[in-house]
Amino acid sequence: SSSLHFRTAPVRPRFPAGARASVARRAADCMSESVALVVRVQAGGAVVRVLPSPSRNLPSAVWMDKFASLLRPLGGEDKNAFRCCLPGSLEEVLGHLWRHQVLWLSLSGPEAGGEPRHVAVKFSEILEESADTSAGRMASSVELEDEGAPGGDGKVKVSFHAEVVRAAPTLPKAALRPSLDVRFVLRLAATGLSSAAISRANREGFLRVSLAGVEQPLSKVIEHSLVLVDSWSEVEQALFELEAHLRDPSGGSIISLDLSVLIAAGEVGKARAVTSVVPQLGEPLTFEASVRAVPAAGTSMAAKVMPEPAPAFGKRSWRISVELQSVKLVSQSAKVFVAYAHTLFLQKRPFRTSPAVAQNNATVQLPHAFASYALAATLTDLQVRLEEPLRLELWRCDSFENDVLLGTGSLALGAVLDEPLQRSAKMPSMVHGFRVLD
Numbered sequence: 078s079s080s081l082h083f084r085t086a087p088v089r090p091r092f093p094a095g096a097r098a099s100v101a102r103r104a105a106d107c108m109s110e111s112v113a114l115v116v117r118v119q120a121g122g123a124v125v126r127v128l129p130s131p132s133r134n135l136p137s138a139v140w141m142d143k144f145a146s147l148l149r150p151l152g153g154e155d156k157n158a159f160r161c162c163l164p165g166s167l168e169e170v171l172g173h174l175w176r177h178q179v180l181w182l183s184l185s186g187p188e189a190g191g192e193p194r195h196v197a198v199k200f201s202e203i204l205e206e207s208a209d210t211s212a213g214r215m216a217s218s219v220e221l222e223d224e225g226a227p228g229g230d231g232k233v234k235v236s237f238h239a240e241v242v243r244a245a246p247t248l249p250k251a252a253l254r255p256s257l258d259v260r261f262v263l264r265l266a267a268t269g270l271s272s273a274a275i276s277r278a279n280r281e282g283f284l285r286v287s288l289a290g291v292e293q294p295l296s297k298v299i300e301h302s303l304v305l306v307d308s309w310s311e312v313e314q315a316l317f318e319l320e321a322h323l324r325d326p327s328g329g330s331i332i333s334l335d336l337s338v339l340i341a342a343g344e345v346g347k348a349r350a351v352t353s354v355v356p357q358l359g360e361p362l363t364f365e366a367s368v369r370a371v372p373a374a375g376t377s378m379a380a381k382v383m384p385e386p387a388p389a390f391g392k393r394s395w396r397i398s399v400e401l402q403s404v405k406l407v408s409q410s411a412k413v414f415v416a417y418a419h420t421l422f423l424q425k426r427p428f429r430t431s432p433a434v435a436q437n438n439a440t441v442q443l444p445h446a447f448a449s450y451a452l453a454a455t456l457t458d459l460q461v462r463l464e465e466p467l468r469l470e471l472w473r474c475d476s477f478e479n480d481v482l483l484g485t486g487s488l489a490l491g492a493v494l495d496e497p498l499q500r501s502a503k504m505p506s507m508v509h510g511f512r513v514l515d
């Protein structure tokens with residue numbers, strides 16, 4: 078079979094100012110919004126089918142397959158037309174399509190000539206970068222040369238229409254039937270930030286919140302629908318792909334927003350989300366972050382039991398590393414080592430460094446003082462177990478005497494979770510990041 082070949086510029090969805098303002102105006106109503114989508118394909122009389130992604134190794138294969146399963150024939154005289162209706166605002170849905178979706182199409186029938194042909198169309202080709210969504214609807218199309226058609230001169234036209242479901246829709250009634258019964262919503266509530274500070278940020282225009290490419294002004298409470306998510310098992314991936322940050326439109330700087338604690342926890346309970354330092358405020362911003370499931374607009378789920386949150390997305394693999402760097406004696410010289418044990422580390426015996434000769438009032442490095450421990454636990458379980466401090470013992474050793482305990486100390490390990498998340502290109506791709514307590 079043959080495929081269409083096309084090039085796509087690597088751009089992110091950027092909506093015009095009017096659309097961004099409409100996000101803020103409709104924030105209070107967004108929980109009841111849903112968006113009807115219709116895709117029409119004209120392919121010279123060929124019969125068109127929507128296929129799942131050809132490979133599970135594609136970055137967004139999970140979302141492509143789910144979207145393909147939700148696209149149903151529109152029916153009636155509209156042949157080769159497909160519809161679905163998704164919870165979320167128009168900007169949220171379009172942002173998801175731009176970032177994650179490709180239409181994988183099969184063309185067959187006598188007019189298609191012989192074997193089915195396969196066509197792939199990225200939504201970043203279909204959607205217009207500067208589309209005005211302020212009216213609550215958007216329509217666009219793209220026409221592609223189909224070199225695999227009989228005679229080699231066929232064309233495939235893909236038309237797309239998206240519209241917020243309202244009392245007087247322009248789309249057929251069939252297109253308005255909800256495809257999902259539940260909506261998952263990320264909620265960010267700003268803490269420690271006064272209304273005056275938020276008003277100043279919006280008045281001076283130096284802070285906008287970006288979630289999955291959709292921007293909105295900073296406010297006390299920000300909500301964002303996780304498009305296509307209808308089970309707790311999908312929440313982790315959706316949060317990880319949000320690329321949450323704050324942007325300074327005037328200076329163009331990007332201020333990261335760390336959702337890793339919420340991603341790792343996977344619980345409906347609140348978790349702290351912290352930005353890097355905001356230059357204009359001289360400090361980071363902190364949000365209480367949570368995810369909840371609510372009935373999608375137009376469904377009967379309100380009378381049913383909502384999906385129960387899992388206690389966590391599942392146990393995560395953690396590695397905790399401890400490095401004891403140096404010791405300083407202030408009243409004597411001695412040959413010393415440091416030992417410790419912690420229930421979290423599941424040690425068969427206490428860890429101890431190699432001995433070091435410490436001169437009075439001088440700092441000496443401890444040899445062989447690094448150890449790492451692997452474990453599987455939910456974030457909640459890890460937080461509880463880290464509340465136990467790490468107790469350190471300083472021992473004097475001598476070849477002709479028993480070891481003598483010189484002193485003890487403790488370290489609050491739980492503070493490491495308050496440190497900013499860091500990333501390194503040297504780490505495997507499955508590592509979400511690391512935190513350092515020094």
